[in-house]
Amino acid sequence: MAKRRSLGIISGLGGPWARGFLVILVLLSIALLAIDRARPEQSPFFHIKQAVADTTRPALIILSAPLRTLNQVSAAIASNWQAAKRVRELERDNRNLMQWRDLALALHEKMNRYEELLGAPQAPTPIVITARAITDAGGPFVRARLVNVGSDDGVAEGQAVLAYNGLIGRIMSVGKRTARVLLLTDLNSRVPVFITDIGAHAILAGDNSGAPRLIYIERGVQVDAGMRIITSGEDGVLPRGLAIGQIAPTGGKEWRVSLFARPERVDFVSILEVPAIQFEETPPASADEEQAPAPKIEEGTDSAPVAELAVPASGGP
Numbered sequence: 285m286a287k288r289r290s291l292g293i294i295s296g297l298g299g300p301w302a303r304g305f306l307v308i309l310v311l312l313s314i315a316l317l318a319i320d321r322a323r324p325e326q327s328p329f330f331h332i333k334q335a336v337a338d339t340t341r342p343a344l345i346i347l348s349a350p351l352r353t354l355n356q357v358s359a360a361i362a363s364n365w366q367a368a369k370r371v372r373e374l375e376r377d378n379r380n381l382m383q384w385r386d387l388a389l390a391l392h393e394k395m396n397r398y399e400e401l402l403g404a405p406q407a408p409t410p411i412v413i414t415a416r417a418i419t420d421a422g423g424p425f426v427r428a429r430l431v432n433v434g435s436d437d438g439v440a441e442g443q444a445v446l447a448y449n450g451l452i453g454r455i456m457s458v459g460k461r462t463a464r465v466l467l468l469t470d471l472n473s474r475v476p477v478f479i480t481d482i483g484a485h486a487i488l489a490g491d492n493s494g495a496p497r498l499i500y501i502e503r504g505v506q507v508d509a510g511m512r513i514i515t516s517g518e519d520g521v522l523p524r525g526l527a528i529g530q531i532a533p534t535g536g537k538e539w540r541v542s543l544f545a546r547p548e549r550v551d552f553v554s555i556l557e558v559p560a561i562q563f564e565e566t567p568p569a570s571a572d573e574e575q576a577p578a579p580k581i582e583e584g585t586d587s588a589p590v591a592e593l594a595v596p597a598s599g600g601p
Contacts, residue, residue, distance in 0.1 A: 413439060414553075415553055427470035434463050439455060440455065440557070446545070451545070455555065469491075471491055472490070479511050480513075
């Protein structure tokens, strides 16, 4: 009987008027939702919602306090756990770096002794100029930056520009207060480099991409990914030994270099003021030096005069 009675109620609501009223209510609800989403301040329920929110705000603050405290406690526990893990990693790295430091000091001392024995000339100590790099949108190069130092600060063309972890380019043009840096990734950039793992020379050529190419690699050498790239100094402009990057694995035949420093993310840079190697030409000998005066011989003598030697006095007769 109950099932029949409920069916009777539903069937009573299934008339054409009830169905039409239900459709009108659905359409009205959709319209109210659309108005509330598009323009909340013009919604008829805007002031009602604001009043309800203002009334229930103290209660919501009280109810959310335990949850907020729980979130803070869980975040503090997670942060302490991560900090302890990070401290252990830093301690391990510090031990490894101490070993490398001792090895570097020993090798440095040995190299100084070898240079003293060979009489090798000492390299000049570079002067570091700190500058701020900004984007160069209107320059003639695609990948270039401007720095806020110029010739008044000692900047000259060809000087190396470094970030904190590697070379990013060199000075291309200099003004009194600004200078333009040609990045390693620019199409016009060509830098002689040295592959430290195999002792081979090559040229680092930019092509306006994020990873410049290695070209003119020495024949007969096996190049692999992960090898370290530094400047070779063969151009006489950039000093030798500046870190550049590592050879990146590629699927093709060409090799590319993953730079240690990302030029597009660099803010402050260091400019190395190193004097370039200048070729000194030996001046030609003058006519007076070429024709040395012949010694004069007195008349009546058959040979040139002999210098007199002073004989020390002896103690005997």
